[in-house]
Amino acid sequence: MYHSTENPPFATLPGGVCAAKGFRANGLNCGLNKDKNKNDLGLVVSDVMCNAAAVYTTNKVKGAPLLVTKAHLAACNGKTRGFIANSKNANTCNADGVEKAERMCSLAANALGVDPNEIVVASTGVIGQILPIEPIETHIAELVAGLSRDGNQKAEYAIMTTDTVMKECAVEFILGGKVCRMGGMAKGSGMIHPNMATTLNFITTDAAVSTELLQKALSDVVRVTYNCLSVDGDTSTNDCVLLMANGLAGNDELTATGEDYNVFRDALYFVMMNLTRMLAKDGEGASKLLECTCSGAPDLDTAITVAKSVIRSPLVKCAFFGEDANWGRILCAIGYAEAEFDIDRVDVDLSSSNGSIAVCRGGAGIGFSEDEAARILAADEIFILINLHQGNCSATAWGCDLTYDYVRINGDYRT
Amino acid sequence: MYHSTENPPFATLPGGVCAAKGFRANGLNCGLNKDKNKNDLGLVVSDVMCNAAAVYTTNKVKGAPLLVTKAHLAACNGKTRGFIANSKNANTCNADGVEKAERMCSLAANALGVDPNEIVVASTGVIGQILPIEPIETHIAELVAGLSRDGNQKAEYAIMTTDTVMKECAVEFILGGKVCRMGGMAKGSGMIHPNMATTLNFITTDAAVSTELLQKALSDVVRVTYNCLSVDGDTSTNDCVLLMANGLAGNDELTATGEDYNVFRDALYFVMMNLTRMLAKDGEGASKLLECTCSGAPDLDTAITVAKSVIRSPLVKCAFFGEDANWGRILCAIGYAEAEFDIDRVDVDLSSSNGSIAVCRGGAGIGFSEDEAARILAADEIFILINLHQGNCSATAWGCDLTYDYVRINGDYRT
Numbered sequence: 001m002y003h004s005t006e007n008p009p010f011a012t013l014p015g016g017v018c019a020a021k022g023f024r025a026n027g028l029n030c031g032l033n034k035d036k037n038k039n040d041l042g043l044v045v046s047d048v049m050c051n052a053a054a055v056y057t058t059n060k061v062k063g064a065p066l067l068v069t070k071a072h073l074a075a076c077n078g079k080t081r082g083f084i085a086n087s088k089n090a091n092t093c094n095a096d097g098v099e100k101a102e103r104m105c106s107l108a109a110n111a112l113g114v115d116p117n118e119i120v121v122a123s124t125g126v127i128g129q130i131l132p133i134e135p136i137e138t139h140i141a142e143l144v145a146g147l148s149r150d151g152n153q154k155a156e157y158a159i160m161t162t163d164t165v166m167k168e169c170a171v172e173f174i175l176g177g178k179v180c181r182m183g184g185m186a187k188g189s190g191m192i193h194p195n196m197a198t199t200l201n202f203i204t205t206d207a208a209v210s211t212e213l214l215q216k217a218l219s220d221v222v223r224v225t226y227n228c229l230s231v232d233g234d235t236s237t238n239d240c241v242l243l244m245a246n247g248l249a250g251n252d253e254l255t256a257t258g259e260d261y262n263v264f265r266d267a268l269y270f271v272m273m274n275l276t277r278m279l280a281k282d283g284e285g286a287s288k289l290l291e292c293t294c295s296g297a298p299d300l301d302t303a304i305t306v307a308k309s310v311i312r313s314p315l316v317k318c319a320f321f322g323e324d325a326n327w328g329r330i331l332c333a334i335g336y337a338e339a340e341f342d343i344d345r346v347d348v349d350l351s352s353s354n355g356s357i358a359v360c361r362g363g364a365g366i367g368f369s370e371d372e373a374a375r376i377l378a379a380d381e382i383f384i385l386i387n388l389h390q391g392n393c394s395a396t397a398w399g400c401d402l403t404y405d406y407v408r409i410n411g412d413y414r415t
Numbered sequence: 416m417y418h419s420t421e422n423p424p425f426a427t428l429p430g431g432v433c434a435a436k437g438f439r440a441n442g443l444n445c446g447l448n449k450d451k452n453k454n455d456l457g458l459v460v461s462d463v464m465c466n467a468a469a470v471y472t473t474n475k476v477k478g479a480p481l482l483v484t485k486a487h488l489a490a491c492n493g494k495t496r497g498f499i500a501n502s503k504n505a506n507t508c509n510a511d512g513v514e515k516a517e518r519m520c521s522l523a524a525n526a527l528g529v530d531p532n533e534i535v536v537a538s539t540g541v542i543g544q545i546l547p548i549e550p551i552e553t554h555i556a557e558l559v560a561g562l563s564r565d566g567n568q569k570a571e572y573a574i575m576t577t578d579t580v581m582k583e584c585a586v587e588f589i590l591g592g593k594v595c596r597m598g599g600m601a602k603g604s605g606m607i608h609p610n611m612a613t614t615l616n617f618i619t620t621d622a623a624v625s626t627e628l629l630q631k632a633l634s635d636v637v638r639v640t641y642n643c644l645s646v647d648g649d650t651s652t653n654d655c656v657l658l659m660a661n662g663l664a665g666n667d668e669l670t671a672t673g674e675d676y677n678v679f680r681d682a683l684y685f686v687m688m689n690l691t692r693m694l695a696k697d698g699e700g701a702s703k704l705l706e707c708t709c710s711g712a713p714d715l716d717t718a719i720t721v722a723k724s725v726i727r728s729p730l731v732k733c734a735f736f737g738e739d740a741n742w743g744r745i746l747c748a749i750g751y752a753e754a755e756f757d758i759d760r761v762d763v764d765l766s767s768s769n770g771s772i773a774v775c776r777g778g779a780g781i782g783f784s785e786d787e788a789a790r791i792l793a794a795d796e797i798f799i800l801i802n803l804h805q806g807n808c809s810a811t812a813w814g815c816d817l818t819y820d821y822v823r824i825n826g827d828y829r830t
Contacts, residue, residue: 060758061750061778093746095779127743128780191730191747232729233648234744235751314647314729315606315825322826328542329649331508332606335476336650343475363476364510365543404819410730411737 002270003396004277004291005383010270016152016168019183020206021248022047025151027158030139032088032125032132041136042158043108043143044202045082049118050244052080053214055222057239061127063090064097066240068105069120078211080244081118084108085159085200087187091123091131092237100131107136111144122240124161124187124200152185159187159200162409167278173207173267175260178251180207182267186275190284190410192231193312201226201241203271207264208247210255217265218243225272228304228397230312231283232406243268280398281381285405288320291398292384298391302339307397309337310384317402320382325350325373327359330384345389352379417685418811419692419706420798425685431567431583434598435621436663437462440566442573445554447503447540447547456551457573458523458558459617460497464533465659467495468629470637472654476542478505479512481655483520484535493626495659496533499523500574500615502602506538506546507652515546522551526559537655539576539602539615567600574602574615577824582693588622588682590675593666595622597682601690605699605825607646608727616641616656618686622679623662625670632680633658640687643719643812645727646698647821658683695813696796700820703735706813707799713806717754722812724752725799732817735797740765740788742774745799760804767794 002009013019027042029035052073056066073080084104091097101123106116123131146154156166170183184203209217222241247253254260281289292310297303310316313333319326327348335343348360354376357368376382417424428434442457444450467488471481488495499519506512516538521531538546561569571581585598599618624632637656662668669675696704707725712718725731728748734741742763750758763775769791772783791797 059747059750060752060756061746090743093743093775093779126741127747128775129743191744234728234730234747237747237750313649314821315649318822318825321822324827326541328505328508328544329606331476332474332542332649332652335474335652337475341475360508360543364508402822402825404822406729407733407736407817407819407822410733410817412739 004273010171010173010267013170013172013181015170016156016183016185017044017202017204018149018152019170020181020204022206022246023204024147024149025155026143026146026148027151027154028139028143031135032086039154039158040087041139041143042085042155043082043147044155045112045147046244046246048246048248049079049081050246051209051211051214052078053211053218053243055218055241057236059235059237061093061237063092063123063238065091065101065121065123066238067098068101072105072117072120075117080120081114083120083122083202083242085122087159087161088125089123089129089131090125090127090238093128094130096130100133103133104136107140111140120242122200124159124238127237156185161187162284163187163189163282165282167275169271169274171267171270173263175207175251175254175263178249180205180249180251182207182271184271184275186279188231188279189282190232191234191236192229192279192283193233193235201275203243205245206247206249207245208249208251208253209245209264210253213254213261214243214245217268221265221269221272224395225269225276228308228395229276229280230308230399233312276398280400283400284409285403286400287403288401289381290320290384290400291396292386293394293396294386294388295394296388296391297393298341300393300395302341303393303395305339306334306337306386307395309333311397311399314402317399320377321401321403323374323377325359325370325377331360331363334386341388341390347387347389349385350376351383351385352376352381354379419688425586425588425682428585428587428596430585431571431598431600432459432617432619433564433567434585435596435619437621437661438619439562439564440570441558441561441563442566442569443554443558446550447501454569454573455502456554456558457500457570458497458562459570460527460562461659461661463661463663464494464496465661466624466626466629467493468626468633468658470633470656472651474650474652476508476652478507478538478653480506480516480536480538481653482513483516487520487532487535490532495535496529498535498537498617498657500537502574502576503540504538504544504546505540505542505653508543509545511545515548518548519551522555526555535657537615539574539653542652571600576602577699578602578604578697580697582690584686584689586682586685588678590622590666590669590678593664595620595664595666597622597686599686599690601694603646603694604697605647606649606651607644607694607698608648608650616690618658620660621662621664622660623664623666623668624660624679625668628669628676629658629660632683636680636684636687639810640684640691643723643810644691644695645723645814648727691813695815698815699824700818701815702818703816704796705735705799705815706811707801708809708811709801709803710809711802711804711806712808713756715808715810717756718808718810720754721749721752721801722810724748726812726814729817735792736816736818738789738792740774740785740792746775746778749801756803756805762802762804764800765791766798766800767791767796769794
């Protein structure tokens with residue numbers, strides 16, 4: 001697969017979730033967030049029904065919106081028209097959660113003139129506080145009336161919580177001679193340690209792809225993108241990735257793997273990998289993106305497990321915040337990764353736009369210049385390169401440093 | 416088992432590892448630590464050979480001292496006379512690690528006039544820096560000459576790193592009509608997420624117990640004490656618990672389970688549980704001890720898994736630092752615990768010396784007074800009480816809050 005240090009295999013486009021044909025979006029402040037300048041309610045709809053694929057959190061506590069989304073997709077045979085989403089309140093662990101999530105769908109559906117099952121829903125914010133429905137009821141007409149082909153950033157702004165930057169990515173590719181587009185948006189930025197998905201990610205495409213193949217592509221790509229992301233090791237209750245394909249590009253529907261499927265999957269990987277990097281770089285309180293690649297692994301699972309173990313370690317994260325080349329902590333985190341391999345063959349290098357340095361060979365330290373290491377670690381994107389030297393598989397995991405700001409943000413989140 | 420909120424089942428004694436008959440200890444600064452007032456080298460020996468039991472880290476990266484300790488215990492059929500230990504340098508991931516660890520044992524053994532295999536060794540500190548042996552060589556005679564019956568705190572001070580308080584505990588109990596004593600010491604305080612053991616814990620007793628039974632008691636008790644401790648989720652390379660029994664109390668050697676074994680195991684649990692609490696409360700940067708008890712579990716593994724999942728969550732830890740009753744994060748961490756149970760029956764209460772409050776019933780939030788919650792959370796020892804209501808097993812896990820100081824300490828540890 002493409003690695004972020006290589007030249008991009010796709011040209012990127014503006015437009016996010018509206019880049020593909022037939023998708024419109026809007027977002028506004030309905031009053032869930034007391035800051036009137038911060039959008040808290042968003043809507044994205046397709047002009048025609050879409051084949052859909054979704055992955056959800058594995059947390060036993062599942063947000064009510066996920067339950068309703070699952071039920072609606074099933075009721076429509078895996079198809080959907082669009083989704084409504086809010087921030088500030090996760091609508092989770094509340095006795096009336098499902099009722100409120102259903103109500104959000106029916107409000108949007110009524111205003112759009114479609115069946116409530118054709119709309120799905122997502123929420124993010126504080127867990128365990130009753131969702132006030134009135135602000136949504138009173139703003140739904142305005143939300144629908146304002147849907148437009150360039151509303152993607154309004155919708156994106158509506159799902160952001162402690163995120164400090166918008167996260168969008170869109171690309172163009174060719175299937176069966178037709179130009180297709182795909183775009184996505186995502187929000188972070190704490191409680192991020194996805195297992196099957198991460199919190200609120202939406203990807204739209206005008207490519208025609210069967211529901212089964214969409215789900216296969218999404219599951220395969222999630223495994224090596226969102227599921228390799230960790231900000232703090234906490235797996236959220238509301239994680240969800242939704243992929244919608246409306247077929248308006250006019251290509252013959254993809255129904256089987258092959259060359260065209262590979263193009264589609266590579267485009268999906270490119271979009272989701274870029275969103276994953278954005279989520280990591282904008283992790284709560286983060287000052288640096290950490291990207292850890294484990295190569296030379298006997299199998300993909302081992303590569304993923306090792307890379308994630310390093311990215312998750314609080315001690316590794318603090319060391320990079322301090323720009324300290326404390327490679328012993330990296331080796332320690334490799335050592336407790338739950339996988340079988342020989343630790344005595346492991347090499348570790350640190351790299352950034354400022355250069356590259358070897359810090360460990362064959363599981364033992366080697367002399368290196370602390371000055372050179374400090375210069376490399378001063379960059380804001382750090383690459384941790386691990387070679388196990390016992391196979392041909394590799395995987396990358398994404399995270400960020402652990403800073404004073406993470407503690408500040410999360411010591412006082414509800415207020 | 417005894418819970419820390421109940422009246423102690425044993426009277427505690429001073430003396431730490433020297434409380435039991437026949438144990439002498441010493442500690443001094445040999446120069447590994449540039450602060451001349453901080454001990455960095457310690458020695459604890461028994462007047463006669465001891466039956467020993469040990470558990471080690473499950474990290475694939477194993478400190479060289481652990482390898483040497485394992486080999487020496489095997490060479491002496493599970494017996495040992497004592498141990499030498501240093502802080503500031505973990506002697507791990509170095510090409511000459513085993514050679515240096517062997518040298519530490521032989522230096523101590525020669526000065527004591529015993530066989531090098533009769534001495535075991537432990538090190539803690541920075542990983543991957545060559546251990547200078549000269550400071551130990553030049554101070555070994557002084558270290559041995561200063562061994563005394565009241566040197567326990569000198570030895571304890573020698574193994575401390577970022578610990579801010581000494582951690583000792585000793586008790587008295589009766590076996591076969593004979594008064595026996597047991598005492599332990601421990602050091603923390605970061606890279607603490609033990610799996611089989613935690614970093615540098617030593618327990619001495621004058622009870623006579625067979626090697627096999629010692630190992631059984633240690634393994635059983637480690638599972639519900641040290642292995643239920645997490646400061647930061649990082650499993651160290653040098654974790655080790657060593658339990659030495661020299662038999663000088665004069666009881667008939669315990670060789671089988673039964674009533675006397677239960678007394679011994681309860682005493683061991685009491686000592687190790689107290690050391691575990693001390694390690695948690697003095698976790699790097701900690702301002703509060705967090706003690707999470709999961710009851711009503713279908714089996715012990717489920718209770719342990721749930722309690723540890725909550726204690727480990729960075730978001731839960733930050734919330735308690737902020738004295739914020741953000742119970743949704745507790746339920747989220749229960750939800751991603753890797754165990755099978757019904758989340759919809761879970762109750763959660765928060766408690767401290769300032770009172771107790773219910774925050775969640777049947778997996779959903781219930782109204783509570785934020786003022787009362789704030790008063791409860793202002794205490795420096797917080798109890799998180801979870802009842803799954805689906806069985807009779809319970810377990811406790813110990814941890815601490817996540818603070819600015821953890822980030823500060825670990826952003827700049829090596830310098």
